[in-house]
Amino acid sequence: MSTSSNKFLVGIFDDEDVLMHSISHVRHDGGNIHDVLTPYPIHGIEDAMGFKRSRLSRAAFLFGLLGFICAQSFIFFVLNVDWPMNIGGKSTIPYPDFIPVSFECTVLFAAYGMVFTFLIVSNLLPGVKIKPFDIRSTDDKFVMVFDLAHNTKTVDELTLMLKSQGASEVYEKVMD
Amino acid sequence: MHVSSPIREPLVTNGKTLGDVTNDVCKQVEGKPTKLWYFAMAFSLVLLGLGSYSLYITWTQGIGSWGLNKSVGWAWDITNFVWWVGIGHAGTLISAVLLLFRQKWRTSINRAAEAMTIFAVFCAGSFILMHMGRTWLAHWALPLPNTYGSLWVNFNSPLVWDVFAISTYLSVSLVFWFIGMVPDLATIRDRATSPISKMMYGFFSLGWSGSAKDWSRYETVSLVLAGLSTPLVLSVHTIVSMDFATSVIPGWHTTIFPPYFVAGAIFSGFAMVLTLMLVTRKVYKLEDYITITHIETMNKIIMLTGSIVGVAYITEFFMAWYSGVEYEQYCFINRATGPYWWAYWSMMTCNVISPQLMWFKKIRTNIYATFILSIVVNIGMWFERFVIIVSSLHRDYLPSSWTYFYPTIYDVGDYIFSFGLFFTCFFLFAKFLPVINMAEVKAILKSSSERKDVKHH
Numbered sequence: 105m106s107t108s109s110n111k112f113l114v115g116i117f118d119d120e121d122v123l124m125h126s127i128s129h130v131r132h133d134g135g136n137i138h139d140v141l142t143p144y145p146i147h148g149i150e151d152a153m154g155f156k157r158s159r160l161s162r163a164a165f166l167f168g169l170l171g172f173i174c175a176q177s178f179i180f181f182v183l184n185v186d187w188p189m190n191i192g193g194k195s196t197i198p199y200p201d202f203i204p205v206s207f208e209c210t211v212l213f214a215a216y217g218m219v220f221t222f223l224i225v226s227n228l229l230p231g232v233k234i235k236p237f238d239i240r241s242t243d244d245k246f247v248m249v250f251d252l253a254h255n256t257k258t259v260d261e262l263t264l265m266l267k268s269q270g271a272s273e274v275y276e277k278v279m280d
Numbered sequence: 281m282h283v284s285s286p287i288r289e290p291l292v293t294n295g296k297t298l299g300d301v302t303n304d305v306c307k308q309v310e311g312k313p314t315k316l317w318y319f320a321m322a323f324s325l326v327l328l329g330l331g332s333y334s335l336y337i338t339w340t341q342g343i344g345s346w347g348l349n350k351s352v353g354w355a356w357d358i359t360n361f362v363w364w365v366g367i368g369h370a371g372t373l374i375s376a377v378l379l380l381f382r383q384k385w386r387t388s389i390n391r392a393a394e395a396m397t398i399f400a401v402f403c404a405g406s407f408i409l410m411h412m413g414r415t416w417l418a419h420w421a422l423p424l425p426n427t428y429g430s431l432w433v434n435f436n437s438p439l440v441w442d443v444f445a446i447s448t449y450l451s452v453s454l455v456f457w458f459i460g461m462v463p464d465l466a467t468i469r470d471r472a473t474s475p476i477s478k479m480m481y482g483f484f485s486l487g488w489s490g491s492a493k494d495w496s497r498y499e500t501v502s503l504v505l506a507g508l509s510t511p512l513v514l515s516v517h518t519i520v521s522m523d524f525a526t527s528v529i530p531g532w533h534t535t536i537f538p539p540y541f542v543a544g545a546i547f548s549g550f551a552m553v554l555t556l557m558l559v560t561r562k563v564y565k566l567e568d569y570i571t572i573t574h575i576e577t578m579n580k581i582i583m584l585t586g587s588i589v590g591v592a593y594i595t596e597f598f599m600a601w602y603s604g605v606e607y608e609q610y611c612f613i614n615r616a617t618g619p620y621w622w623a624y625w626s627m628m629t630c631n632v633i634s635p636q637l638m639w640f641k642k643i644r645t646n647i648y649a650t651f652i653l654s655i656v657v658n659i660g661m662w663f664e665r666f667v668i669i670v671s672s673l674h675r676d677y678l679p680s681s682w683t684y685f686y687p688t689i690y691d692v693g694d695y696i697f698s699f700g701l702f703f704t705c706f707f708l709f710a711k712f713l714p715v716i717n718m719a720e721v722k723a724i725l726k727s728s729s730e731r732k733d734v735k736h737h
Contacts, residue, residue, distance in 0.1 A: 120726065143298060143467070144723040145495035153492055158500040164508070182423065182432040191436065204441035204519050208448040211508045215452045219459060222501050223486065226494050228462065232487030239470040241490045242463070244298035244722075 110280065112138065113259060114237050115266040116273040117246040120146050126248070126269035127152045135262060138251040141241035160225075164218035171213025175206040235279055252276075289573040291385050292729035296568055298722050302467060305714045308564050309468055310477075313711055316563065324703035331697020334690050335410065343413045345690040351683045352673045356691040357411040358523075359665040360698060363548070364404035365446070365520055366541070366661060369513050370549025371397025372453055375460070376509035379502065384728050385577055387720035388569040391464075392560060393553045394457040395713070399705040400552075401450045403698040408446070410694060438522040445519040452512060456505045459498070462488050463719045517545045524668065530611040531672035534599065540592035544661060547585035547635070550578050551657035556706070558651045560715060569716055572645050579644035582657065586635025589664075593632065607677060615671045619684055623667050630660025 117123040124146065130137060131154070140153065150157070179202050183189075188196040223229060241247040248271070250262055257265070263274045296304070313321075337345050348355055371393040378386035409415045421443050423433050433440045465485035472478040488494065521541035524532040554575065561570040600608040615624045634656050638644045643653075675682045709715070 140492040141490040142492065142495065143302075143490060144463075144719040145499050146492075146723075149492050150496045155493060155496055158497050160497055160500045161504050164504045168508075178423070179435050183435055187429065187432060198436055201436045204438075204515065204522075205435060205444045207511070207515055208441075208444040211452060211512050212448045215455060215505060215508050218501060218504055219455050222459075222497055226497055228486035228488060228494070230483050230486060233482070234487045234489050236470065236489060242467040242470045242488075243302045247490075 110278055111252040112237065112277045112279060113250040113252055113262050113266075114273075114275055114277050115248040115250075115271040116238065116240070117248065117270065118244075118272050119270070120246060122270040123246040123248070124148060124152055126266070126271070129269055130248075130265055133265060135250065135257060135265060136255045138249045138254070139237075141237060141247040141249070143242055143244060143246075146246075160218055160222055163221045164214045167217025167221075168210045168214030170217070171209040171211070172206055174213070175209035176202060179205060237277060237279075288728070289571070290728060290730040291388070291571065291573065292569055292721065292725055293571055294568045295730055296725065298725060301569075301716075301718050301722050301725065302471075304566065304569070305464075305716045305718050306468055306471055308710075309712065309714055310471065317707065317711055320707050321704070324700055324707055326700070327696050328700030328704050331693055331695075331700045334693025335697050338410055338690055338694055339415060343411070345688060347686045347688045347691055349683055349685065351676075351681045352670055352685040354411075354673065355666075355670050355685050356687055356695060357407050359662065359669055360695050361404050361407040361411070362520060362541075362665045363658075363662050364400045364407070364698065364702075366517065366545035366548045366665075367552045367658070368397040368400035368404065368449075368453075368549065369517060369542075369545035370553050371395070371400075372449075372456075372509050372513040373546055373549065374553070375456060376506040376513065379506040380510060384724045385574050387724055388566070388716050389553065389557055389574060389578075390720070391457075391461065391713075391717045392557060392709075392715045394453060394460070395706065395709045395715075396553060396556060397453050397549075398450065398457060399702050399709075401446065401453065402705065403702050405446065405450070406698060406701065407694070408442075438519060438526050441519045442523060445516045449512060449516045452505070452509060456502075456509060459501060459505070460717060461713065462486055463490065463498070464714045464717065466490070467718060468714065514542055517542045529672050529676050530605070530607040531596075531615070531668065534596060536592055536595050536599070540589065540596075543585045543588035543592065544664065547582060547589055547631075548658055548661035550582050550585070551654040551661075554578055554582075554650055554654040555658070558647060558654070560710065564710075564715065566716065569721060572647075575647065575650055576641075576645050579638045579650060579653075582654075583635045583638035583644070586631060586638075586657070590632045590635075593628070611672060611675075614675055615667060618671070618675065620667065620671045620674070623663050624671070627660050627663035627667050630656050631664060634660065 115126075117126065120142070123140070123142075127137065127140065127149070131152075137153065140149065142149075180197065183198075184196045236242075237249050238245065238247045248266070252259065255262065259276065266274045292301075346355070346357070348357075371390075374386050374393040375390045378390075409418055412418055412421075421433060421440070423435075423440075424430075433443070435441075462485055465481050466488035469478060469481035469485045472481055518538040518541070521537035525534060525537040527533055557570055558575070561567050597612055600612045603609075615621075634653050637649075637653065643649045670685050674685055
């Protein structure tokens, strides 16, 4: 069996529920799905495909914590260490006044940190060129792709499996 | 799969398919600009041009070209700033808060509403830069190390909090809007025929393919951004309200301001979304996506937030009486009966009476009534900020300082500039970018459209 990954089998579905049922059936019957491409996110597809929960929310929390710490330390430094001022005899650590800016910095760091992490981890960067399996995956079709080099089943077996699960088209594709 | 109650109104009418969603939205982006679009752009550019001349005079001659004086140090500049920021809040509310509340009806309006937010914040920012006078020293508002000791900004001041709040709000809204748009840009890229279109949409769609893993991460990012943006939108207008509430001026120094301003912002923001969407859906033939149900729901929110604003007016009035503070009491008597009585009564009519009309189903489902009321609400909200700022400043504690404020042609001209900026940006957005979030509308198509026949299998 060839080790190069350039021969793929593409199955096209027209309906999200038919797709979801077929994913669980195909995986149960021993098919190894390379990827599923859809025009919109489908509820429950992560569990059906066996994906782990995204850790981006944890990344957002950590970035937010960093933002909070940076803001609090900076304001403390400015108001209390570098140039403390006697404003009407008030304390140089007026904690309520720390809150608005710290909150904004928390949100800013969390949002940008998470988004940049997402883009880098998913390889979604300006100018990245992809070779689409079927461009209708961004329009109105649901595309299931099998890498023939990483599947124990033959092309005919996979084709039969997909057709019996309700795929409207099944074809082979060679990617350069 | 999602099950939607059969008694709910469909959110997408006329039996649209996934392919229809793509075609209906993309054909506006792909088609050549129509005569109407050129006319709209010409109109906005005229406003922008006239306004730019006014801006030039403001910058070269200084703030003295406005009608401000020693008593009334803020008037149209800050009124316009708060007005635009308030309008911007609806976009984030629709994108973020309604996502957290799982309101599917947000999907056809959130893209345009978020675009409106970003352009409104540009306009608000322009007034901040203008009102500084020496706009070329705007960087002095930032806490940057410098050679003056380092002389830092005063973190105790709401004006500094505003710098952080508004810039964070602009950047987070921008990133939320852009990330949400990436899958739709990929759809346009895959349909593009001209090399320039392919290159531009290809560049900005970041290589999006629709892979399930990417969608999974995208959903997490959307949810977390929504969760971050919700307290952000509440905090931004709270901080803006503190520009007034933390002062000692009668009529300003009141704790009702933060919730009152936030409710007022949502009120005027939704009104502006309606004004824009009623025109867009007609011109772009998107009535099957932005249905009467959507319009009715937005009207209900306007009614709710308008009522909160009305209750806040009553509360302010009550507290002025109950406190026994004669300065506060005079402030409210002056608003209703003094030299600016005409502004006060315009505000009351527009803001208190008009949202109450939405109790009647006939009115809240009528497009023409909605359009007129949405403009009335925005006029009322402009007067609200004007009344708060000018009526409190022109007669505060010392009667010998009492005076009247008249706007000059440059006060008006700079406001016209902001309309020119807003509409130029909006019409560019409407031409080159998809005004509806196609992926999200496709996601609700099965459960919430009129195609009930495909639900059962």
